Amino acid sequence: MATNKDPFVYSRNKDGKPVMFKGLVQAGSTQAIKRGELCTWNETTGYFIPVNAVADHRYWLAIAAEEQKASGRHELTAIRYIDFYALHPNDIFEFALAAAAAIAYGDPYTLTAADSQKLTAAAGAFAVAISVGDGNYPQEEDTTLRNQSYGLFSFNPAVTWWGNRMSQEVRGGRKVIAVAATATLKESDMYNSLILMSGDSTITLPAVKPGMDVIFINTDGLTQAITPNASDKIRLDGALLADAAALDQTTIGFWCQLLTESADGFVCLSTPGQFT
Structure with a gap:
């Protein structure tokens, strides 16, 4: 059971103050949040909610700096913006x-x-x-x-709101995400991530954005497909595929690094012939 406890201790920044921002939360009757809870952004689309799984680092993390109560007379409980710690590394x-x-x-x-x-x-x-x-x-x-x-x-910074929304520092590392079933990736999954694919599955990509960089690896040799957004393309082995045309492969250890090529889609960097 979460309790109200502010975990901030100190900052190495010159002014001694933490980096903070306003984040959107649901009505307290839908999702209450205690001060001091680690929260994820966009696990529930558009909102911050408390962390509830080890794998939640795939979403950008922040710490609630105030409480969103479930109910209470004269309390602020509606959908609103509350203060969060952005998790600057200092x-x-x-x-x-x-x-x-x-x-x-x-x-x-x-x-x-x-x-x-x-x-x-x-x-x-x-x-x-x-x-x-x-x-x-x-x-x-x-x-x-x-x-x-x-x-x-x-x-x-690879997993924090500060690293992904307020800085370019995250460009230095990758987070690891395991996908064992058909899934649609979120925008936050597409920056500096390593996607470990298993099972017969199809992964659907979000709309292309500048700076996306993600590596996909087949970990078990089953049939797996990577499908771009309906209006996006992938360039494979020099050829630009059609809108929403998927990449397929069935061999353990085969990999593909997708980079943003343009507003129209991605380029796949891989050993020629590994993906079709």
């Missing part, structure tokens, strides 16, 4: 750990299933944040880090 936040640990500088953490106010040790999974605190480090002649249930974190 802004530092305190989060509970899913499991107490002797956390060290740079330790990677990911989201926690069904808990929007905890982080989980990444253990090889895609990291949304890294530890930046030293409160559990020894103060004298000792080398043992103390276990603790909370940590200080800086968030990965």
